[in-house]
Amino acid sequence: MNLNEAKQQFIQSWGVLGSSWGINRTMAQIHALLLIAPEALNADEIMEALQISRGNANMNIRELINWGIVEKVLKPGDRKEYFSAEKDIWKVAMRIMKERKKRELDPMITVIEQIKSVDENKKDAETKAFIDTISQIQKFAKQADSALGGLIKADENWFTGTLLKLFK
Amino acid sequence: MNLNEAKQQFIQSWGVLGSSWGINRTMAQIHALLLIAPEALNADEIMEALQISRGNANMNIRELINWGIVEKVLKPGDRKEYFSAEKDIWKVAMRIMKERKKRELDPMITVIEQIKSVDENKKDAETKAFIDTISQIQKFAKQADSALGGLIKADENWFTGTLLKLFK
């Protein structure tokens, strides 16, 4: 396999992996493409490389930027906007975890809180059993939330620490 | 909110959460329904509760069984098959992790291995940079794989240990 084949293969696989995690294929492919691109790419280059439309490219690039794993790069003397991906895969994983925690885990914890609180008056067997199950899920969700939170925080501190040292 | 409303709410939320994790909504809803059902339910009861067709119910129940988080229960004197969900949420999480590790992480590791190995002849700057990025991802994937593997194994040992103690 030569370099280009290998790159193609990687982009395809990253796309497939993405879809099974609720990230659309194109978005994952653009991410893969930027991850292995030696330089920042502009919209036209991305469209060309992945054979997708301008609208599609634009939309998914924006979403990657929202996730905090791709950023705009401006080149002096060039009107076009270029894009480059965060290359430190650990940072990428942390950003994704942080986002998913915020978008999915936190809302779930809120819903469970509501469900539980408003139902605690009656105390028949069925209600008790329900509250029991929900409480167990709540406990688990909170543990997961706090574990992830800790991991993310530890990582941010480490990063800040390293950065500060560099400038000290 | 009364018990039934709370149950409805939970089923809906679990369904939404599921979809953002690449699990289809109905599958997640059936799982939620069984999680909070006081007794095992049969196909007709599930169809009725979630307003879905027989085919849909059958398909998604089977998938939940494949994931190892729902099991068939037979009631003496009743021809119908009943279904009940694993109620220990920690066990559920472990099963899901184990499955996803097997279905997604392991194949990704294999692909990366291939991509990397076949490209190591040429050593121009671009190839080197590509191999660098890929290696970083590989390292990360292997760490995640091993961490998850460890977690799952620890849990299985704990379970076996507890179980053995009970019968000793």
Next chain:
DNA sequence: TAATATTTTCAAAAAATATTGAAAATATCG
């Protein structure tokens, strides 16, 4: 075994999601 109940399969339909492409909006240049 035949009659009946139950489950499974799967082609077709529906619903959800992703993509296109061209018009509108915005930015940049001289």
Next chain:
DNA sequence: CGATATTTTCAATATTTTTTGAAAATATTA
């Protein structure tokens, strides 16, 4: 500012995924 380049939006379209429902297969009873 006007001309031109670039990006964004979004209704229409295409694709993918999910769901239905009825026929086929399987299981159970007497």
